[in-house]
Amino acid sequence: MLNFAIVGCGHVAKKHVQAINNSEGARLYALCDANANQLQQFGSTYDIKHLFTSFEKLLDQQEIDIISICTPSGTHRKLAIQAANAKKHIVLEKPMALTLTDADAILKACDENDVKLTVVHPNRFRPAVVALKQAIQENKFGTISYVNATLRWNRNQAYYDQASWRGTKEQDGGVLMNQAIHNLDLLLWLIGDVEQVQAYMDTRIRNIEAEDVATAILRFKDGMLGVIEATSTIYPKNLEESISIFGETGSAEIGGPTANWIKHWVFDHETEAETEKIMGKVENDPFGIPGHQMIIQDMIKAVEQDRAPIVTGEDGRNALALVLAIYHAAEQNSPYELQWKGEEKEDGND
Structure with missing residues (x-):
């Protein structure tokens, strides 16, 4: 049984709760949100006892294996790197970040700490x-x-x-x-x-x-x-x-x-x-089967079988790179050439 925690108790977190509760081998162990009132309400709704307003205290819980990050996109880099450094596997809501610099920092932290990362593209x-x-x-x-x-x-x-x-x-x-x-x-x-x-x-x-x-x-x-x-x-x-x-x-x-x-x-x-x-x-x-549930079930198997998830962190980065390329093309009002990770140079970091 793998213990999950959810950080960010907003609308999308409800899908993660349902996905975890409906997945064999998964247990929703804890919730985290800086808004104490929202955290208590969410915890009461889903009968979750372990509630944290501090993400750092959540990460101290040795029982937690996997963290679903459901916070605003601009917060993903900091939270994902902290989770990786705490040796927690990560289910990261889309977009994985808002810049390629942040996406690459997340990928680097997960690689260095040997933790699994999947991005929610259900x-x-x-x-x-x-x-x-x-x-x-x-x-x-x-x-x-x-x-x-x-x-x-x-x-x-x-x-x-x-x-x-x-x-x-x-x-x-x-x-x-x-x-x-x-x-x-x-x-x-x-x-x-x-x-x-x-x-x-x-x-x-x-x-x-x-x-x-x-x-x-x-x-x-x-x-x-x-x-x-x-x-x-x-x-x-x-x-x-x-x-x-x-x-x-x-x-x-x-x-x-x-x-x-x-x-x-x-x-x-x-x-x-x-x-x-x-x-x-x-x-x-x-x-x-709901896509979020498929993401959760695949993450469980990825951890148990020590393999990459079906939707990888690199996949999340690629989707982000294409969005940023469209932004660049529109802003400069001219064609924009993409360079994918691993090629001579990379674009779209801003």
């Missing part, structure tokens, strides 16, 4: 996304020419007004960093590294510091083109989240208000019966 585990990944691995698309990621969601002003850090560049970020980063992670996981970005972004409607709408054109390393469209200003509620892939021998789109359903699925060498089987399986269970 959409990879959706049944429709898994089917799409398998189709790519089986080369059903042939040569892929074009991909598209669309996020047309609503995060109203009340959402941003919940806390002073929301929508700020220093602690939070905008629609790309907070909502669309999952779609960017999927594009990188499904297609591969991006070579060049051109982009526009703006803050059109919400009273926030960061962007509420963004568009970008991507060129992937092996020549594919892609388009990203993301906004948090759709009235009055979430309209669409989709991933589309188009190739010489197939095309597919997964979508809906969240990308959980197969909207289009046609392949040259796939029989009608095979297509109906794939689409029917997704239709019957479009959500599958």
Whole structure:
């Protein structure tokens, strides 16, 4: 049995509580939040006895094996490094950090202390996304020419007004960093590294510091083109989240208000019966096991088997790097060349 602690008792922490409680081999042992009232309320709701307003005192608890960090994004570097130095494995909410300098510092601390790190990109585990990944691995698309990621969601002003850090560049970020980063992670996981970005972004409607709408054109390393469209200003509620892939021998789109359903699925060498089987399986269970639960269960296995988690810290860094590249391209109003970690130079640290 591995003991988990959660730091940051806000909205997303509820998903971690459910994921831990529903995962075999996991026990939610402790909670931590600097807001004593919020901590007590959260602890009472979920019947957790070990409550800490001090993160340092939480880290002193030898019983704790894994810490879920659910605090504002700008705090991730400090907390993750402290957790790593205390020899605690880490489940880190997205984005893993707001700069590549901070992301690299987290990766370095985890490596030096030999602790596991996973970043919460749960959409990879959706049944429709898994089917799409398998189709790519089986080369059903042939040569892929074009991909598209669309996020047309609503995060109203009340959402941003919940806390002073929301929508700020220093602690939070905008629609790309907070909502669309999952779609960017999927594009990188499904297609591969991006070579060049051109982009526009703006803050059109919400009273926030960061962007509420963004568009970008991507060129992937092996020549594919892609388009990203993301906004948090759709009235009055979430309209669409989709991933589309188009190739010489197939095309597919997964979508809906969240990308959980197969909207289009046609392949040259796939029989009608095979297509109906794939689409029917997704239709019957479009959500599958919740993504946060899959992240927690995989972390448990990673610790027990001493292997890397499915979603690694490097994966979290890559998604962040793409967001920052889009920011740079929009700010300089010209194409931006990406250099991935391990190459001659790295960009996007600011």
